[in-house]
Amino acid sequence: MSTREGILNAAMSVFGEHGFRGGTVRDICDRAGANVAAVNYHFHDKASLYAEVLQHAYRNAGSGEPMPTLADAPDQPATQLGAWIAWYVRRLLHSGGTDVGRLMAREMAEPTDALDDLAKGAVQPVFSELGRLMDAVSGGTLEDREIKLRCIAVIGQCLVFHTGRAMLERLDPPHFGSEDADEISSSIIQWTMRSFDSSNVDSGP
Amino acid sequence: MSTREGILNAAMSVFGEHGFRGGTVRDICDRAGANVAAVNYHFHDKASLYAEVLQHAYRNAGSGEPMPTLADAPDQPATQLGAWIAWYVRRLLHSGGTDVGRLMAREMAEPTDALDDLAKGAVQPVFSELGRLMDAVSGGTLEDREIKLRCIAVIGQCLVFHTGRAMLERLDPPHFGSEDADEISSSIIQWTMRSFDSSNVDSGP
DNA sequence: ACCTGATTCAAACGGACGTTTGATTAATAT
DNA sequence: ATATTAATCAAACGTCCGTTTGAATCAGGT
Secondary structure, eight states: OOHHHHHHHHHHHHHHHHHHHHOOHHHHHHHHTOOTTHHHHHSSSHHHHHHHHHHHHHHGGGTTOOOOOGGGOTTOHHHHHHHHHHHHHHHHHHTSSSHHHHHHHHHHHSOOTHHHHHIIIIIHHHHHHHHHHHHHHHTTOSOHHHHHHHHHHHHHHHHHHHHTHHHHHHSSSOOOOGGGHHHHHHHHHHHHHHTTTTTTOOOOO | OOHHHHHHHHHHHHHHHHHHHHOOHHHHHHHHTOOTTHHHHHSSSHHHHHHHHHHHHHHTTTOSOOOOOGGGOTTOHHHHHHHHHHHHHHHHHHTSSSHHHHHHHHHHHSOOTHHHHHIIIIIHHHHHHHHHHHHHHHTTOSOHHHHHHHHHHHHHHHHHHHHTHHHHHHSSSOOOOGGGHHHHHHHHHHHHHHTTTTTTOOOOO
16 A cells, blocks of 8 residues: 555545634644655645545445436336435444544534635545436426435434434434344335425325 | 633634634633633633533523413414424524534534534424424424434535535635524425325325 | 665644743732 | 832743754665
């Protein structure tokens, strides 16, 4: 493993544990068995290293499993939407306690410049695919804004098990963990699908 | 306003903007119009000041509006559940950009010892009340675990506009802000209520 | 063997930080 | 008015940090 890779891995751990400000290049280089100057030599500075770590982290957050898309089965949008939700929940719960998960949670709470690229490069495609699936399942009857609201609702139901993890663990047990991924995702799927029944029907005042 | 109070207020702003590590006592004292040594004189050190700021922030997070409870109208659980959701969304979106909101979000991402007290003292009552409302609306037909799942789902849909704010703002506009609180909460309410229709009916395989 | 460029290293630089110090001023009691 | 305590202040201390420097080491080509 090259010095560069070693630093990248060590930086993921250190930044994951202490954040960008709290993590020191000295700690990173120590863990990587490299000299203090290595960070500035292989990356421009600490900030650039952090940006690269973020990209690397999000790219590897998927744990290999590819995202289910509408294009995979254009004639079965409901099935694909369910698969997408299950994939997303599994992905979130799986990375909950890892450095990757903590890096993401921290970026949300305290955005740095790196979040801009992350949003446009890595998150936007995922969000867009969910929108496409939602649109297909609804049969194109929903307005753009309504679709966006429902996408955020689904993502919120998934994300809460990740971002709210620290709080859920402190409320009265039993809480939900990565072993409940199937139960959680099937509940969200059930709820989401039901919201499409009689979507355009406004029940009385 | 005494020097002590001035520092407390300034510290809330500074810690809210830059976090505990990022916020400096020099910045705090400058904004409070006090000397650099004032923090160490009136509080023991920076950490003690932060703990006191957190307590103060959590206590003032409610912004006055009282939480709707089942006890307020035991015969109209559905109405109260809707009121609860609207109240919660308003509360979250209203404190989204404030120092209090940022302090809370940061505690979720990087819990300190102060989070334990927060969970038991401030969050648990809110969560329990939602569970009571859910149980009442369902007519007592749902298991404990199912109720808890639905509570988390509702909270997730609300929370995402708070915790995911930084990301939502970076996705393709228009995003949702505090001016859309009514639209958001009514959407969540609609979705939640629909999930109670035919709750016990399992549609085919 | 020699040159050339890339990489590693120990050491130091300059700045920012939390905290301490000791003197000075304000407030309070006798 | 005097003594005592609380509060404020400018200045400095020691430490840790990101970054730079310039020499040393390694690799590959000629």
